[in-house]
Amino acid sequence: xxxxxxxxxxxxxxxxxxxxxxxxxxxxxxxxxxxxxxxxxxxxxxxxxxxxxxxxxxxxxxxxxxxxxxxxxxxxxxxxxxxxxxxxxxxxxxxxxxxxxxxxxxxxxxxxxxxxxxxxxxxxxxxxxxxxxxxxxxxxxxxxxxxxxxxxxxxxxxxxxxxxxxxxxxxxxxxxxxxxxxxxxxxxxxxxxxxxxxxxxxxxxxxxxxxxxxxxxxxxxxxxxxxxxxxxxxxxxxxxxxxxxxxxxxxxxxxxxxxxxxxxxxxxxxxxx
Amino acid sequence: xxxxxxxxxxxxxxxxxxxxxxxxxxxxxxxxxxxxxxxxxxxxxxxxxxxxxxxxxxxxxxxxxxxxxxxxxxxxxxxxxxxxxxxxxxxxxxxxxxxxxxxxxxxxxxxxxxxxxxxxxxxxxxxxxxxxxxxxxxxxxxxxxxxxxxxxxxxxxxxxxxxxxxxxxxxxxxxxxxxxxxxxxxxxxxxxxxxxxxxxxxxxxxxxxxxxxxxxxxxxxxxxxxxxxxxxxxxxxxxxxxxxxxxxxxxxxxxxxxxxxxxxxxxxxxxxxxxxxxxxxxxxxxxxxxxxxxxxxxxxxxxxxxxxxxxxxxxxxxxxxxxxxxxxxxxxxxxxxxxxxxxxxxxxxxxxxxxxxxxxxxxxxxxxxxxxxxxxxxxxxxxxxxxxxxxxxxxxxxxxxxxxxxxxxxxxxxxxxxxxxxxxxxxxxxxxxxxxxxxxxxxxxxxxxxxxxxxxxxxxxxxxxxxxxxxxxx
Numbered sequence: 001x002x003x004x005x006x007x008x009x010x011x012x013x014x015x016x017x018x019x020x021x022x023x024x025x026x027x028x029x030x031x032x033x034x035x036x037x038x039x040x041x042x043x044x045x046x047x048x049x050x051x052x053x054x055x056x057x058x059x060x061x062x063x064x065x066x067x068x069x070x071x072x073x074x075x076x077x078x079x080x081x082x083x084x085x086x087x088x089x090x091x092x093x094x095x096x097x098x099x100x101x102x103x104x105x106x107x108x109x110x111x112x113x114x115x116x117x118x119x120x121x122x123x124x125x126x127x128x129x130x131x132x133x134x135x136x137x138x139x140x141x142x143x144x145x146x147x148x149x150x151x152x153x154x155x156x157x158x159x160x161x162x163x164x165x166x167x168x169x170x171x172x173x174x175x176x177x178x179x180x181x182x183x184x185x186x187x188x189x190x191x192x193x194x195x196x197x198x199x200x201x202x203x204x205x206x207x208x209x210x211x212x213x214x215x216x217x218x219x220x221x222x223x224x225x226x227x228x229x230x231x232x233x234x235x236x237x238x239x240x241x242x243x244x245x246x247x248x249x250x251x252x253x254x255x256x257x258x259x260x261x262x263x264x265x266x267x268x269x270x271x272x273x
Numbered sequence: 274x275x276x277x278x279x280x281x282x283x284x285x286x287x288x289x290x291x292x293x294x295x296x297x298x299x300x301x302x303x304x305x306x307x308x309x310x311x312x313x314x315x316x317x318x319x320x321x322x323x324x325x326x327x328x329x330x331x332x333x334x335x336x337x338x339x340x341x342x343x344x345x346x347x348x349x350x351x352x353x354x355x356x357x358x359x360x361x362x363x364x365x366x367x368x369x370x371x372x373x374x375x376x377x378x379x380x381x382x383x384x385x386x387x388x389x390x391x392x393x394x395x396x397x398x399x400x401x402x403x404x405x406x407x408x409x410x411x412x413x414x415x416x417x418x419x420x421x422x423x424x425x426x427x428x429x430x431x432x433x434x435x436x437x438x439x440x441x442x443x444x445x446x447x448x449x450x451x452x453x454x455x456x457x458x459x460x461x462x463x464x465x466x467x468x469x470x471x472x473x474x475x476x477x478x479x480x481x482x483x484x485x486x487x488x489x490x491x492x493x494x495x496x497x498x499x500x501x502x503x504x505x506x507x508x509x510x511x512x513x514x515x516x517x518x519x520x521x522x523x524x525x526x527x528x529x530x531x532x533x534x535x536x537x538x539x540x541x542x543x544x545x546x547x548x549x550x551x552x553x554x555x556x557x558x559x560x561x562x563x564x565x566x567x568x569x570x571x572x573x574x575x576x577x578x579x580x581x582x583x584x585x586x587x588x589x590x591x592x593x594x595x596x597x598x599x600x601x602x603x604x605x606x607x608x609x610x611x612x613x614x615x616x617x618x619x620x621x622x623x624x625x626x627x628x629x630x631x632x633x634x635x636x637x638x639x640x641x642x643x644x645x646x647x648x649x650x651x652x653x654x655x656x657x658x659x660x661x662x663x664x665x666x667x668x669x670x671x672x673x674x675x676x677x678x679x680x681x682x683x684x685x686x687x688x689x690x691x692x693x694x695x696x697x698x699x700x701x702x703x704x705x706x707x708x709x710x711x712x713x714x715x716x717x718x719x720x721x722x723x724x725x726x727x728x729x730x731x732x733x734x735x736x737x738x739x740x741x742x743x744x745x746x747x
Contacts, residue, residue, distance in 0.1 A: 028331030032339050096331075136323065143324025150347040150389055151332070220318060220326050245291045245316065247330035251338045252290045 005084035009050040009077055010057040013085070014038065017045035019114070020087045024078060026096030026120075027195045028188070030056025033095065036254035040262070045091070050081050054187035063187055071097070071198055075104035082112045091265065093117040095250060096222065097195040103207045103234075104200070116211035117261055120247050121230060122222040123200045132201075133225040141196045145189060152185035204233035211237045212264040214249060214257065221247040238264060284350075284360070284379030288317045290338070295374060304381065306353040322351045333362070337375060341366045347386075350379065359386035416496075418515045419503070424449045424468045427512060436496070436519060438489030453515070458483035458495065467500035468513040475510060477501045486517070495520035550610065554645060558592050561653060568708055584660055587628060591652040594620045599645065612648045614674050614681075615640040621652055622672075625659045629670055632663065636672040643681070644740055650716040651683055657709050658685035658733050665689060666731055680719075681739050686732040691725035713737070 005011070012031060015021075021041055023034040031049035038047045051058040052074050067073040078101060082090060090113050094102040099121025106113040126134045126141070211234055215227030224241075231239035240260050244253035278285055284301030288294050297312045305312075305320060318326045325348045337343050342365045349357040364377040410417050416433035420426055425448055429441040437444070439452045449468045456463045470478045479499045486496045498517030502510045565588050569581050598616055615638045626634050643651070655672060662670045668688025675682045713721040719737025726732045 026331070029335045033335050035339070136327075140323040140327070143322065144327045146393075147324050147328050147347065147349070148332075149393060150386075151328075218316065220323075221330050246318075246334070248335055251335055252292070 005080045008053060008059045008062045009081055010059075011081055011085070012049040013046065014049070015042040015045050015047040017041075017043070019045055019089055019091065020048050020085070021045045021091045021093055022048045022050070022078070022081070022087065024050065024092065024094040024098035024101060025052070025055065026094070026098050027191055032056070033248070033251055034093075037093075037250050037258055037261075040258040048081065048085065048087065048090075050077065052077050052191075054184060054191060060184055060187070063184075065190065068187075068190065069194065071101050071104055071194060071200065074098075074101045074194075075108065078102065078105040079109055079112070082109070088112050089114045091115050091117065093119065093261070094121070095119040096121065096247065097198075100198070100200045100203070103203055103211075106209050107203060107206045110208040113209045115265070116207070116209055117214065117264065118211055118230070119214045119250055119257070120216055120219055120222045121213060122226045123204060123230060123233075124198070124226075125196045125221070126199075128199075132229070133223060135221060135223045135226065136196065138197075141192070144196070145192060148185070148188060148192065152188070201229075201233070204230065205235060207234055209236070212261070213237055213239045214242055214260055215239060216242050216244045216246055216249050218245045219247045240264070284377075284381075286312075286317070286320075286377045286379070288375050288377070290373050290375070292317045292334075294320075301379060304352060304358055304379075305350065306355070320350050322349055322357055325349050325351075333364075337364050337366060347382075347389075359383060361385075415516050415518045418449065418453060418517075419512055420449050420468050420515070421512045422472070422510050424466070424472060424513070426452060433517075436486060436488060436494055436517070438492070449515070452489075454487045455484050455496070456487070458485045467498060467515055471500040471502050471513045472510065475502055495524055550645075554596075554649075557646065557649065558596075561592065561649070562589060564711070565708065583628070584656075587624065587660065588653055588656050590624055591621055591656045592649065594624065595645070595649055595652055611642040611644055613640055614638055614643055614648065614651065617648050617652060618655065618672075618674060621655060625655065625672075628660060629663050632667075633669045634659065634672065635669060638674045639676045641676055641681070641739065647681075647717060647737070647740065650712045651681075654683055654709060654712055654735055655685070658683075661685075661706075661709075661733075662687040662689070662731070668730070676739065677736070679739050679741075680736045683735045684732060686726060686730055688730040691729060691731045692723050696723055709733070709735075 010031070015038075021038075023031065023038065025031055025033050030051045034049060038049070041047060054060060054063040054068060064073075067076070078092070081087075082105075088111060092102040092106070092113055092115070094100075094116070096119070099116070099118035100123055102113075102116045102118070106116060122134065124132065124134045125136050127137060128134060213227055213230050213234070215222070215224060217224065219227075227239055227241075231237050240263075242249050242253065242256055242260060244256055246252050249257045279299045281298065281300060284304055285296075285298035286294060286301055287296040294312050294315050294317055297309065299309075302309060302312065312320075318329065321329055328348060333343065333346055333348070342363075344363050346362045346364075347359070348362055349359050351357050359382050360379040361382050362377050362379055364375055366373055366375050368374070410428070410430045413430070414432065416436050417428070417430040418426065418433045418437075419428035425446055426441075426444045429437070429439065429444050429452075434440055437452050444452050450466050453466065453468075454463075455466075464484055467478055477499060479497075484496055484498070486494045488494065496517045497520050498515060500513050500515045503512045503514055505511050562585075565585050569577050569585060595612065595617060598612055598620060602612070618636065618638045622634065622636055651674070659670060659672060662685055666687030666689025671684075671686045673682075673684050675684070710721060713719050713735045717735065717737035719735055722732075722734045722736075724732045724734065
């Protein structure tokens, strides 16, 4: 068992600034996905990175199916880290589902957050008749779960100890590290379900801090319609369309992503349009 | 494109970081059913069904970008016609003229994919079976511990956790003997682990009676249990399952049952005694009545005066009073073997009052419980003495029952002439004194004194030892 929140969430603190930028990864990966972005901010900010419990090098034994059965459990991870490091005035940067996780955290403890920077966010991934375009049908997500399962097949031997709650399995962590962004397959499957079957649209109007929506062109996972929907429903939000394609602009187009974040933080991005 | 690569038995594709296809080989295009020109400049996502696109965005590309290579990733490709192709992808990143290029090789894995589907299905079935089993074991009221073939713990259900005081997570891998410590209640000696016995004898074993389990916190708990080997398909012993239960409740119930049985036996005995006593009393009363009748016959000759019959009937009523009191007392669940002297005399005095021909009868009584037999005697004596005082004395009649030390005293006095100096109750005819004598000396084992009071009048005192409770009642 981890003894501290830092150990539990594999928290990394970098940089020389006072104000904290807290980077939260999305579904499928871990804090490594931010490595192309954070160097650009290290000089001016305190960089805080974490892995959600169940992802990356977090403490898998701290995972509880009850706590992480909704995004609130993940938001609690964010708040736990803020509390442990005594962070306020935080610039929260979250990718994809972490955008919603950051909103939930800000709704619960508004005083900790200055801004939310939402990279390819979506409050609802499934299409909802008659007029909400999330991008997916349920069958697409089922297909994803099967594909994940097939890619995790070689891990089956590690499934039992995690389920049995026995962490003292030598070699477990090393093996996982060599695999997909260090995620336990059972936990990854649950995270996928929580992410893709969740619906947080009703939380949007409650978000009390200003936010920046970074929207890629041709993002299949968070389509442009979703970005516009967010911009309409999030109070004090700015929407910036990136030239980047895909769902991971911070990885595929880090320079453009950095420029957009810096412009927003320096106050030169369009606000509230 | 190298011609060997173009026709190699694997698909090949290069794409940039933003997903634009830079190159493909002929094998891949053949699979996908499209021309070279149709791929270049397109997004790689266009080749993927939706699930694969999500996987590409959330897993494949991030990992490739971070690790610079990925191996054996399972995905599916969507040809322009026909069903999706299951493929394994290996990919590497390289830099070409300062720009990152991602090269991928695809192997179609129809066969392997089918096997994998079967394995996944089998795994799901096994997982469901495990859930069935574990839920069942979690829910049953018996404690269950399973060990491997070396007797090391692999499973404890919640009841077993409660009885042993060990959490499953702490107990896993430990030898059973550390968790399941038992000894014989009667001998105090430790008992061989049932798991060791099962492993040795390779059969189901039960535990001897009176086994006590000592939990982690030292609590003792009586248990009964059994162990059974778990065998593989080929008959090898894989482990042992031990089932036991807390015996305390059953022990308590058995103890209560035994106590009840003892109570029933005691009640039965009591009832028998009461029956015997009742028969005895009926017999005694009949004897008293027949004695009274005999006395009348002996003293009254052929003709019994009606006054004597009245006396007789008075005695019988006195006896009836006592039995009425007894019935009442028994109904109320009170003592049925002893009677209160006051309760008896209180009921008797109105009857006596009726035969004093209007002369006042004063009485006082010290209350004490006496055996029925003595109370009966007292009633007859009171009857007889008051009757005599009425007949032979004059003035007021006094009656008292007092306790002096461990003796009871029944006294009847009158204001009459008193006894003549030569009074001898054994010879004086027709005074009813024989009855008084008999009852006082033999039934009460007491003494009787006939005295003249200093201020005039006769006084008869019957004193007798008081039988306290617990003394034999004949």
